[in-house]
Amino acid sequence: MISPAFRKKKDSLQSSPVFRMGGRWILAIGMVVLAGIVVYANSFSAVYTLDDQSRISENLHIRNLWRPWEFLKGTNRPLLYVTFAINYAMGGKDVLGYHFVNLLIHMGAGLTLLGIVRRTLLSPRLMQ
Helix, strand or coil: CCCHHHHHHHHHHHCCHHHHCHHHHHHHHHHHHHHHHHHHHHHHHCCCCCCHHHHHHCCCHHHCCCCHHHHHCCCCCHHHHHHHHHHHHHHCCCHHHHHHHHHHHHHHHHHHHHHHHHHHHCCHHHHC
């Protein structure tokens, strides 16, 4: 048996603009994911380019994940080297893993931006 308080809360959620946007929201998420896959599809068969050789394959510091001070020393991009070390620990020098993590990071950033834009557009101030 559903309590009246729960039913009232459920009805108010279903009447909210966020709930009514359900199908379009899922479509927007799907489009961001699909765009990320399409854009990065050709990178999965690519080799190291530009500075990848020096930062990944020749970098001895990222080969030991349990000594983070070694690969973080003297860098102004610590998150980059943490992901390199995790990638190296999971797959060695295999380029596919680095490109896959890069795809996930970029899709996560795109989905975060989509969520921020959605929340902004659904704010009460803009709904008027």
